[in-house]
Amino acid sequence: MHTGVVNLVTVDDIEAAAARIQGVAVRTPLVPCLWGDPDRPLWLKPENLQPVGAFKIRGAYNAVARLTDEQRARGVVAYSSGNHAQAVAYAAREFGIRAWIVVPEGTPQVKVDATRALGAEVVLVAAGQRETRAYEIVAERGAALIPPFDHPDVIAGQGTIGLEIVADLAEVDLVLVPVSGGGLISGVAAAMKGLRPGAQVWAVEPELAADTAASLRAGHLVSWPVEDRDRTIADGLRSQPSELTFAHQRALVDGIVTVAEDEIRDAVAVLAHRANLVAEPSGAVATAGYLHHAGELPRGRTVAVVSGGNVDPAALAALLA
Amino acid sequence: MHTGVVNLVTVDDIEAAAARIQGVAVRTPLVPCLWGDPDRPLWLKPENLQPVGAFKIRGAYNAVARLTDEQRARGVVAYSSGNHAQAVAYAAREFGIRAWIVVPEGTPQVKVDATRALGAEVVLVAAGQRETRAYEIVAERGAALIPPFDHPDVIAGQGTIGLEIVADLAEVDLVLVPVSGGGLISGVAAAMKGLRPGAQVWAVEPELAADTAASLRAGHLVSWPVEDRDRTIADGLRSQPSELTFAHQRALVDGIVTVAEDEIRDAVAVLAHRANLVAEPSGAVATAGYLHHAGELPRGRTVAVVSGGNVDPAALAALLA
Incomplete structure (x- = not known):
């Protein structure tokens, strides 16, 4: 409702x-x-x-581009182990800003490596803790959360x-x-x-x-x-x-x-x-x-x-x- | 020289x-x-x-498009078992004209079927006879030969x-x-x-x-x-x-x-x-x-x-x- x-x-x-x-x-x-x-x-x-x-680059880049310069300077956060994570990392690299990507332990190393290769900081957490940790980074760093669809x-x-x-x-x-x-x-x-x-x-x-x-x-x-x-x-x-x-x-x-x-x-x-x-x-x-x-x-x-x-x-x- | x-x-x-x-x-x-x-x-x-x-559609279509209406009405010929054959067949279909594709016996059936599916007439000949047969069709039908590169x-x-x-x-x-x-x-x-x-x-x-x-x-x-x-x-x-x-x-x-x-x-x-x-x-x-x-x-x-x-x-x- x-x-x-x-x-x-x-x-x-x-x-x-x-x-x-x-x-x-x-x-x-x-x-x-x-x-x-x-x-x-x-x-x-x-x-x-x-x-x-994947198409995810379109939404992630648009969302990062819509931040103010001040917001962007504090970096961006995403919690995802999939295509959205790499899209946010890629968008952040294009803007020359920091990106934290929160992924659960057990994520395939190849995905972790790919995200790191784009310059993002990979934050490994226990399963079920991704969202919590992402919001902690938002609070600690003033970074902007880039959601995957919402x-x-x-x-x-x-x-x-x-x-x-x-x-x-x-x-x-x-x-x-x-x-x-x-x-x-x-x-x-x-x-x-x-x-x-x-x-x-x-x-x-x-x-x-x-x-x-x-x-x-x-x-x-x-x-x-x-x-x-x-x-x-x-x-x-x-x-x-x-x-x-x-x-x-x-x-x-x-x-x-x-x-x-x-x-x-x-x-x-x-x-x-x-x-x-x-x-x-x-x-x-x-x-x-x-x-x-x-x-x-x-x-x-x-x-x-x-x-x-x-x-x-x-x-x-x-x-x- | x-x-x-x-x-x-x-x-x-x-x-x-x-x-x-x-x-x-x-x-x-x-x-x-x-x-x-x-x-x-x-x-x-x-x-x-x-x-x-394959890229072949670009050259084949341009060559067919460059024929006069009269030439095109008599159809086109290609000798090839590869991508050029299908490109000529495709271009001919776009123009609504006949295409003869001369291929050697032993050509994989999948390629013959693909060429026929484009509406071309596949002419099977003995190995080494492709060029000869293609020029015969040019002479008999007044069709235009579309070469693969030359x-x-x-x-x-x-x-x-x-x-x-x-x-x-x-x-x-x-x-x-x-x-x-x-x-x-x-x-x-x-x-x-x-x-x-x-x-x-x-x-x-x-x-x-x-x-x-x-x-x-x-x-x-x-x-x-x-x-x-x-x-x-x-x-x-x-x-x-x-x-x-x-x-x-x-x-x-x-x-x-x-x-x-x-x-x-x-x-x-x-x-x-x-x-x-x-x-x-x-x-x-x-x-x-x-x-x-x-x-x-x-x-x-x-x-x-x-x-x-x-x-x-x-x-x-x-x-x-």
Whole structure:
């Protein structure tokens, strides 16, 4: 239940974000797929080609850019072991400021090393202590917390993907977007509905972490136990929406499909073999929805967002074997 | 020895080609690589994202577009079992004209099927008969032969890659380009030397098919036996330059490095694991040169052209295992 009015991100916010991230985020093209269904021709938006390998750079950079010079001088903090952590570290390096990234003990060394290589200070904490420690750093250092999705500046940054889709394919009918915390789809839907209200925006979610589908059906946020959400191979899609991102989805998203684990694996293989793109499982779910749930989706010119490509080499080899 | 004056392709030719291919070829971005050497920051030009999975669409489409309406109405012919065949088929389909693709018996069925799926008529002939049969079709049908590299319109189309590199990274110092027949590097070098004469353009070639390196050293075309050239895993780089492409290279290319088979394999793996791009071995040689021949190359801001990504799924799995 909302306790007050929630302001949705606007096209103006997103256009301002686009100006800020220019030259930092890659202006990704739409990649036409010869292997798509002729009744629903397919284009991919390859956000796996961004610096740090995922769309997260758009929102993180926009949020850091929106801080005042004084705020920025005190540094930024994020708690994440995933793509958002590296995106914040990358944005901080671009601005020449400090970044603290709070990660749980047990995070793969390769991710810790990658974050450190970007100049961030990695703060290892016990599981469950990430948020607490991050807020301590905010209090001690005066640093600004950059949340992974629950902030209008982050949502506006992700929404620049929608602007680019409309610029490259004005007659788009359907955009398929992976959903988890909901920052990406909130921004993309805000852009699409502002510029092309006739185009539909659908969420795609793993069946094993389908809390957003349950929430949209119920009309209010439904929480799933983390043990349930952690079952999916799509390790970037284990978060839940916030009130802010759920409000965007209720207002702006046209539908949702859920995809099985085998469908996600198949989409990773199809993207590699037919589109020459390496996607992580989380990055392949929109394509999985396109490939395996045609009957549930509107027809017409379809764009699937390939949101990221950070997959462990051994895991990729296994998926393509 | 040249028997006459060879006219090199100009920036004007390439700019005209760019206008023709707009909306057909993907406007590929430059992808910055965090893992590059800081003294020689690296960007990739991902031509593996083109329709048909390789840069060849640029030259083939430009050449078909340059025919008169009358010529085009009689159809086009190509002899190739590789990326050029599919590029010509794709261009013909875009124009709604017939295409005959002459391929040798024994061509993998998957390639034959892909070419047919684009609407082309596949003409199977005995090995060694491709060129003869192609010219028969030209004579019988009045169709226009679209050569894979030995034509100014093809070279100008490939050169649009150079225009885009300069547009996206005006301060580029070095462009690394795979070389075989030489259409790609001739076009890219013509664009770069016309617009950024201070930037260097280097060829990268497999050691096992290093006829271009031998030719540039000798100052005239040196032929290698096809049995030698066929040894490299880079199956798209087994052709030899023509007088036309060799004239461009002598005039415009600053240097050449040759890469070992293991270096090519390593580059395929690095591109998949660190840049999220599936490259075929031929498409990875420029990156192999960057990774393994730093001492031979100029320093500075470097672009490596990833020229294609059409690799058999089983071969890719083996390369990434």
